[in-house]
Amino acid sequence: MATTSIEKEDAIHPGKPVVVDRYNLAARINHWITALSLILLALSGLAFFHPSLFFLTGLFGGGQEARAFHPWIGVLLFFSFTGLFIRFWRANLPEKADRQWLAHAGDMIKGDEEKVPEVGRYNPIQKVNFWLMSLLIVALIITGIAIWDQYFYDWTTIPQKRVAVLLHSLAAVALICIWILHVYAAIWARGTLRAMTRGSVTGGWAWRHHRLWLKELADRHRTKKPAAPAE
């Protein structure tokens, strides 16, 4: 039984519709700091990646400023993501049932979600997204330090720096691709964004996309009184 599937903050608010708490305020702030720093890193990093995008340094006040800010934003992202990692790694551990789900991943992508096995707090694609992001962010901070000449010039040799800068750019491209798919998926599955804005989803959303998670919450009577209606 996937006891790892529910987080402390998760709770059902009975009513019409049912509302389910998914991310508490701290988790949401943590997420949006990570998101903002990732966007700023992508913009400044892409400026160095290709001359046609160099104009993006203007957003940071110029080339010198973009060069100076980029690694520091990277440090912020690393620690912020570490916060997310600590919050969510358990819920993202692979399970046996994930195999069956993955066999139906095609149906999910086709939009035939009814044919897909029930799943807990995260489906296997979300889990892969989580672990790939974790791996890439570790790769980016390590290769990033290797090319952060202002403070760590002496830590690596020039041949190592060359490899580091190549890997850094490739890892960044991979992370941006995963980020694009992450954002797309959150928009495609309507009703998902409110999980990271208001912190809650509707019961129907949970039933449709993460039924085991909803069932487990219900089984464990993780319910809260509905908020008093406004008078």
Place this chain on the structure above:
Amino acid sequence: MEPSPRTATSNPPVAAVPANLGERDLVRRSASSVPSPERQLEPVAKLIDVSKCIGCKACQSACIEWNDTNPAIETNVGLYENPHDLTPDMFTLMRFAEWENPQTGNLEWLIRKDGCMHCADPGCLKACPAPGAIVQYSNGIVDFIHENCIGCGYCIKGCPFNIPRISKVDHTAYKCTLCSDRVAVGQGPACAKACPTHAITFGTKEDMKKLADSRIEDLKSRGFENAGLYDPPGVGGTHVMYVLHHNDQPEIYSGLPKDPRVSPVVNAWKGVAKYIGFAAMGLAAAAGVLHSALTGPNRVTREDEEKAEDLVKEKT
């Protein structure tokens, strides 16, 4: 056609002349393109004859003087190099190597004036992400334009000779300019002017090659059978060349690379990685657009909400 700015003469002009080397002479500009220049300047070169060098460091002094830099005063650690490495304030450095010649048993003191080689195929320029921070003139001089430099250090990764240094003061990269400002007005580089033994000479690349040939012939006649010109083809040749008495093993001259070329890692990073990168990001975005068009949004239905309400009612 105007005369090309160059000099190999011992008495260059002393009257003020307008600079004759500028933007219109650019053949390459980092992270940007330049129109092909209307005139082609005659390629110039500095020839450093290692066999004539006495290690006096007059070239370093002249370089400091002309470029108005202030290398930090360091501590003597028992080496001849002073300062201990190239720095943002020291564009050229005499490197001293003691080498025991296995054939003769002689101890040879190999002194090499290190600094930018002004490659015909400059790795620094290739790596540079800042438009116009590194330029190459049609006479072969590779120059850093500090107002465009962002201090990222990519030039360090691109350079096969470990030359550029980033200043901690203004966060821009520095290296030998081949005295582009002097060459522009018909003067030779400060180091060449100061060299007391004419180990450093400056002129057209063609003339310098001829001069090198005569020197190599002389060295060979005196038993240095491997004497030769260091003008490495891996970087398209250089506009700073060495006459080496042991041209078969340049590494013994304080690690001068035998076959320098822009690292394949740098070429991959600046070449194929860019195409892969844009293709991958484009595909990811296109996949989203296409998927959205084909399947439409994944909406929660009224039925889903009812099922959830039933479940919650049943359990509580």
